[in-house]
Each structure stands twice: as C-alpha cells, then as structure tokens.
Amino acid sequence: MSSEEEILKRFAAIEQAREFYIIGKKVSRVDALDAVLGRPMYTGDLVTGDFLFVKAVRSPYAHALIKGIDISRALKQRGIEAVITHRDIPGENDAGSLIPDRPLLAVDKVRHYGEAVALVVGSGIETVEEAIRLVDVEYEPLPVVKDPFEAMKPDAPRIQNRDNIVTHFKIRKGNIEEGFSKADIIVENTYKTQFMDGLPLETEVAYAFPEKDGRITCISSMQNPFDVYNKVVKILGVGPEDVRVIQAATGGGFGPKSDETPIDIAAYACLAVKKTGKPAFAVFTREEATTVQSKRHAFTIRHKTGATRDGKLVAWKSELVADTGAYISKGHLVIARATFHCTGPYEVPHVWADGYCVLTNNTIAGSTRGFGAPQAHFAAELQMDALAKKLGIDPVEIRARNILRPGSLTATSQRIDDAGLEICFGKVVETARWHQKRREYEELNRTSSRIKKGIGIALLYHGNTLGPEGEDFATVHVRIEEDGSVVVQTGLTEYGTGALTSLVIIVAEILGIPASWVRMERPDTSAVTSSGPTVASRTTVIGGRAAADAATQLRGRLAEVAAGLLGCSPDELVFKDGVVSVGGDRRRGIGFRELVSEASRRGVELRVRGYYIAPPTRWDPETGQGAPYNQYTFGALVSEVEVDTETGLVVVKRMTAAYDAGRVINPLGLLAVIEGGSIQGLGHALTEEIIHENGVVVNPSLHGYIIPTASEAPEWIEPIAVESPGRIGAFGAKAMGEIPVVLPMASIANAVAHAIGVFIRETPLKPERVLKAIREAERKER
C-alpha cells in the first residue's frame, strides 16, 4: 500500500472511530495560564519605548457635506507631528471590509455619526485629544435618513451614489396563493429588533512600527489578519512585502472584530508610521468603539403564516428589512442568511420571502455573532407560538408537527439528512420538564398577582459556515520539530472561543500524542498563507479539516519510516500515547519522539501545509431554491422567566439548551460558547440597544448600553450536547461558535408571553415595554 493510500485509509478510519484518544476529552485553552497570570499578551501590553498616538477626528453629523478641512491650527500645537486627511493617503482611500464603498477618511461627505474625517498624530494622548478639537472641519448638514422604510421611498435622499436598497433577496417555493388557500387559520404580525453591539471587552487597538528594512509591522486585535493586511497594503500603496500584520491575543471578537474597525485602526497606526517614520499606537475609547463598531442589524420582519386546523404549516410569506447603516459592510450577506432562515426550522410547502438590505444614515451594521439568524429566529419562533395560541395547542405540539426531520425540505427545498433537530427538541422538552412546568406556572399565575412565571421554547437550524458568503477554505501549517514537539500555525485566529484548541486536539489525535506536545503559533501574515476569514463558526469545521489534512500527511511520512524500522506495513501501525506500534503492541513499537529524530536524520520533510475547501454551494438567485449550505447545525432552547408585573422587570431563571454539534471535538470549548452565547443572547433579549436619535448614537457607553453582569445571568444553564455528524466538518463537527446567541431572544420572548399572556414583538424586552404590554392587555380584558 502506498503511503497516500495509507493516509486515506487511516483518515477514513479515524473519522469513523467511535473511541477517540483525545477528541472529546477535556483539554484546556492553550494560553489560559498567561491570562490568569496577567502576562503581557494583548496589543496594548506589547507597546514599548517611545511612540506616537493616533486618533481620528470624527463627524458630529450623521449626514453632511464637507466644505473644507483646515488643519493648520492643529498642526501648530506642540507635540503634534502630523494631521492626515484623505489627501494624504498614499494608496487607495478604501477601507470597506468586503465592498469598496467606505473611505478610510471621508472625502466630500460624511454619511454617519462618528465617521472619520482626519487623523491626528502626536506624542501623548492628551495632546492629541486637544489638537483634535483644533481641526476645523466645515460641514453643511444634509437631511438625515433615519430608518430604512424612509430610505426605500423613491424620493428619499441618497446615502451613497447608488440606490438605497442594496439587495433584494428572494425565496420562491411552491405556489404561495395555493398555499394560503389551503390554510384554515392565518396569523399576521410585524416584528422589530434593535441595533446591538457585539461589544468585545477589549476595544480596537493597533501598534505599528517601522522595521530596519523599511517594512511596517502592525500588531493588532482582530479576527481576520489577512483582510486587515490586504487593505493596509492598498491604503499605504506599498508592495505586499512591505507590511506585516500579527494578531496579538484578542479580547473578544463576536463579529465586529472581523469587519470594518480592525481595518481602520490598523490603517491609522500604519499611516502614522508611514508619515512620521516612528512607532505609532492607536486605540479606541469605549465610546468610539460603541459608536463605530459594526452593529447587529436592526430588522423589521412581517410574517403572514397559514396552517391547517391540525397545526400543519401550509404557507409562509415574509418581508424582511435590514438597516445596514451608511455603508454596506456585510449587510448584503446578513440579509441572505436571515431570509434563508426566515421560516425557522420548519417544513413549509409554500414560501414567498423578500429580504431587503437598506442604507440609512445610521452607524454601520455588519457582522455580529449569528449574522442575521437571531433576528430571523426571533420572528419565526414568536410566529409559531402565535399560531399555537390561535389553534389552542401547546407550543411543543405545533413544533412537533412541523420540524425539519430527515427527508424534510427547507424553505430553499434543500433536503435535510440528519435527525439533529428532533433529538435536540426531544432532549430539551424532557430535561426542562416542559409539560409539568408549563402547567405549574399557569396554575401559579392564576393566584400570584405580582410575579408571573413563564416557560418558552425556540428551535434553530443554522446553515453552516460560509455557504453563500464566500470561499469556504482553510490552510493550516503543521511542522514537527526535531525534539518531537509539534507546531501548528494558521491564519485562523483565537479570540476566546477556544476554537484553535480544537485544531490542536485534532492534530494530537491523528499523530497519537498528548495535546500538550502540540503548540500554536500566533497568526502572522508573513509566516502563513491566507486561511480565509475566522467567521461563521468555521474554525473547527473547516479549519479542522485542514489541520487533519496536515496531520495525516505527517502521519503518512512517519508511518513509512516506522514501517521500515518495525518491519511491518504502514497500515498495521497504531499511533497512540506517544508511541507508534504494530497493531497497538507496545513491545513492537517506537517512541514518537525517537521516530521523529530518526525521520529527520533521514531527511524526511516534517513540515506540511494542510488545506481544505468545502464543496461550493448552489442556489438560484431568482428563487433562492437550492442548497445554500453544506450542512446544518440544530438546536433547541427552553427559557424560564419571572416577570414582575409592577415594574416590568424580566428575570431569566433557568435555561436548558441542546445543540447538535455534529461531533464534540473540544468539550470545554463547546460548554464555554454555549454558556457565553446564552448570556449574550439574554442581553440582546432584555437590555441591549444602540439608540440612534436622528442618526446620532446617544448611548455609546457601558452605562448607556447595558450588558448582563453576574447578577443578571440565570442561576443555571443546562447544556446538552447532541452529536448527529455533519457531512463536511472535521470528524463530523458542525458550526457552534455563533449558534448559542441565536435563540435566547426568541425563547425568552416566548417565555415572557407565557407569563403575561401577551406577545411582545419588539426587542429588547425592557421594563417600560413589558409594562406597557401588560397594561394594554389589562385594558383589553376590561
């Protein structure tokens, strides 16, 4: 058997193995120890020696023409080394992360509040801040387009030199009129979600310095070093070898750090270096970050849903409108994902959906963990409960009659081939003791006048990884050092989810060595090739395949040497516990390290590049019909709440969450994202809201934008992992990083409706809103 065949065979065997050596065992995050010791690891910790500060002059208007910029007063300030406007950009003034519609520094018009107009470079942050006030920008305010419905009117002022409607995304399945003609009941509602901020705790930060050879090195906090690198090269107008971007430890990602602002901050620092020849440091204040960071899109969703008397869905018509702010960012993709998922994880024979992504003068909305899915599920899941209520059946019942099962067709007519949803659904209903609690709470609410209790459910499907959103590939470099230690390096990044630990686990599994022998190196654009973006929960699923590819190649090379030494054929070898042996018999074996040194002595190259690209996905742009994703993650969430009917305060007491991870590679990482995502989603449901008034963000601070603290977190989140292997992910893994943030809004809102007897169809469920709903319901009753 050739070594290539051995690789393929081993790979298949490993993929199908029931018993794993390391996969599924608890392995700690690689760099957690540094964090508890407070060692320098984040960008701001790595700054040394003398350096300059760079900070942006930002627009106080949401929409205005720029009539002139006078920098002379600022330049005269002591300690100021440069003031940079669009005229001073040596390369292209383009900072759009995907679509080139966004200048780094505004030219003749500002389109949102806080848009950058100039950069001030000087020594000492206070000096720079003072000089910022001395940059005289003459603005001529324009009418502000505050909401997407206004922007969609034919006579609305244009935000950019294009139509305000960026995308009209369609789904046409079956025959919608025919569908509604079969309906015994029809429910129609409008749902609204708010602008939200992913809010990584570390704000955008970059430190750049000139190297002796003239190259500029930039250390920064981000999800996608290659996106940042490519843009910075363009903005500086230099050659690809003149810039190097390194990702420092990154204090949270959640989407914003994959979008616009990481490009901005790196470009600010690099431009300052280019202009002055000195090291430069740029960091956003919280206020800046909350203002300009890409938000979660505010959505308005209108649903009209028809069902038969026995609760079978027959037709679903939707209109989704997403406010993407002044620049597109990833809005055109977010609307696609939201529209694809607009019916929730249910089988509906006739679907008609129109999704619109619209420009306004609000701040930019782009990638945020979940990417349109939380909004889509919120509306769909409340719609399901409304149907159940109208039919007089339990919410669990209506779901049981309609969920996607093996063989079901989604809204895009894609056939589902696994039972992940059924399993998750069954598990949460049982574990949360749904039926018993439902009855108990209803009884209790009849007698308790002030505190009402409720229990709500929501189900999820989530098309995996990029699908229609881009080329779904990854590269992972793995090398074995002479001492037998293994080094993994990739352009995929870690920002807290532990995803890279999964790559370590996969490499260790295939080479049969303890995970502690494997180490990760920091992403560095000069050391690795692009691995695509670290978004869409891709690292374990797609990156894992590339890591497996690399490890399998290495294993094949080592197997050939070992087979010669042990006098057997390569496919008889077992790699386990750091020993390579014939059929697992350790007496006929060789230590992994010994084998490595033998292989290197023989000149065997132990440095490989692993690669994987997911099969392209296809769908018809006119009807949305086809298979937009390679596989789906499923999930179910039950939330239990208490509502104080005098204050309107909602407290989430308990959450029971089941997610189909396909294959659990890294159990601790999985628990971590379930727990963290649930709480982030809880914040989205109850308190978090970026408020624009006439385009101006009025609450860009942590006391204006309220995220959950330890006291608001539920007493318990019960995580349940389900393994229903996916078609493409490494070892069957499915996307998980974003998933847990998707359902809390829906599940909590349904629980609140159960408690107070009325649906609140607008998020967040802040006390005023809840109180108002209660009062209105009381009035109607009277």
Added chain:
Amino acid sequence: MPRKKRVDRRKPRAKAAPPTAQLAKINVKVNGVQYSAEVEPRMLLVHFIRDVLGLTGTHVGCDTGNCGACTVIMDGKSVKSCNIFAVQADGAEILTVEGLARDGELHPVQQAFWEHHGLQCGFCTPGMLMQAYWLLTQNPSPTEEDVRRGLSGNLCRCTGYQKIVEAVLAAAEQMRGQQQEVR
C-alpha cells in the same frame, strides 16, 4: 512555574505627554516594590500602573468606570484604577494581578480560574481575579448569591459567568482548607 523577574522599574517605560502642568512626585508600593515617580496630576492610576510601571496585566475596557477590567487592590480595598488619579495613590500600597502569585505558586483564586475555566478571551480576567480576591478577604465563605453580587461590577462578555462563579466558590473552599491547616 517561571517567575517574572522583579526588576525595579523606576524609569518610566513610555514617555508621557509633554508637560502641560506641574509634575507631582508620588511614592507607591506596588506588589511589594517601592516606586517613586513624577507624574502629571491628570494621569490616571491605571495608566501609571500600565505605562509607567509596565504592569500591563491591569486592563482598560471602558472610560466610564463600568467594566472593572482595571480593578486593583489599594490599601486593602478593591478599586477601579481608571477612576483614580495616580496622585491619589501617593503613599498607598497596591496589589495588581502580577502580585497575586507568590514564590512561583498561583494564588488559589488564579488556580481555580485556571482549573475551572473561568475565562475565555481573558481580557476581563485580571480584574475579575482581583475582585474575587478582595471578595474572599471580606467574606471567606460566600454563597453563590454573594459571589454573583460581589462580581457584578466586573463585566465579562465571553463567559456566562457560570464558570467564574464556580471558580470563586472553589477558591473559597481551597482557602478555607489552607486556613485550617495553618491552625
């Protein structure tokens, strides 16, 4: 465990802004080391700790005193070091995350965060550790509720706090055990 070398960092690490006001001289003891430095009156304690002393374990997550990433212990009390001017710390004794481990051994709070996975991105962790440390000096046998309330001035965006609370309760137990051994 490798221990960070105790260098006396009397020399400011980064050049501060050009003077616009009279510099003030301060003396502070940080993690057992006495420092004296001249600082601008408007310099925040957190910037003094990070930029002048080079102790970058103390983080900055906001500009409004809400996140707690900058929490340190000053004269036995937990404070948000972004809410205090460096000059106000004159004569004080300060403990930062770098001073928690002693003689190459993790403090029980650090050990517990590490073992119970009380962190993801780690950015909030130093502040959480200091707040937890202080909490346990005030109340060696906290209930879960006490811990949640005690940590509610420290924000974490990655975890759901569950593992953090678990870690603090575990540290409390560990520390009570150690106390008994001493007796």
